[in-house]
């Protein structure tokens with residue numbers, strides 16, 4: 001269903017446009033009053049600068065919500081070397097350590113200390129109110145985009161609040177702890193449950209759909225990601241080759257800064273609401289640091 005999204009929506013837009021013209025001819029209300037209604041505004045794509053927007057987010061967007069980024073100055077991540085916890089080999093070597101690590105992070109995410117910040121909220125508002133199409137591809141495994149109002153969302157590196165069984169591949173929502181000995185409620189076997197997280201060497205989720213989005217986007221924005229981890233770090237090049245305007249928002253230049261046309265540097269909670277206002281007011285996006 002999902003990879004038919006773009007052509008299907010274009011078709012709907014054209015239908016709406018025709019309907020708007022007919023309505024203008026046959027109704028008493030003037031056409032511009034009609035097209036100002038949000039239902040019709042979606043169809044008037046000609047003067048819109050960026051009909052299709054793709055936003056890639058990384059750990060930096062959640063930093064001001066209290067979730068630590070991966071590549072801090074001490075080279076450690078929540079006191080662990082990343083390769084000790086975020087690889088399938090680490091899970092085989094020491095499942096209890098890996099489960100404990102993710103159980104702690106899940107508890108932290110569900111505590112009342114973690115909440116979406118103005119960057120998440122602004123992106124949610126863009127999806128709700130912008131007349132173009134907006135998709136968010138996040139590398140983050142937290143649920144702060146959902147809580148900030150985003151619905152068109154892909155968790156390419158998985159989700160903290162999901163688990164799956166390596167025996168039967170059934171996926172489940174999970175709010176509590178997982179333990180290596182737990183039994184799968186679908187297949188009844190023990191020892192196969194693991195967090196639904198994409199570790200190094202594993203294939204990220206929904207890559208085909210993401211490729212479609214990148215091929216068709218007019219504006220590509222990367223927020224708070226260091227550009228160290230592929231395939232996400234290569235998305236800017238693919239969007240750029242497809243003709244998109246590419247924008248980096250970060251505290252500092254990323255590893256792939258040269259692949260972006262435009263850069264804005266500062267904290268996401270300040271930069272993102274300004275960028276979203278610029279997009280919604282139809283401005284051409286250019287650099288402006290905060």
Ligand code: BJW
Pocket residue numbers: 057058059060061063064069070071072086139140141157197198199200201202203204207223224225226227228229230231249250251252253254266267268269
């Ligand atoms: C702020 C801010 C504020 C702070 N405001 N900004 C050699 C070359 C190329 C590739 C490879 C290679 N060797 C191996 C690979 C592949 C490998 C890879 O990329 N390795 C690299 C380390 C080299 N990739 C994989 O294995 C991936 N799978 C794969 O490639 O499959 C094959 C394939 C083939 C063909 C097509 C497609 C696929 C899987 C990668 C899985 C990554 N998993 C992790 C952990 C799981 C999640 C978890 O447990 O939480 O995902 S690793 C970790 O890094 C996490 C993140 O999602 C990911 C990216 O990190 P991110 O988000 O960029 O965070 P940071 O900390 O690095 O940066 C934060 C940024 O925010 C900084 O820039 C700050 O400045 C900024 N910031 N505060 C704004 N307030």
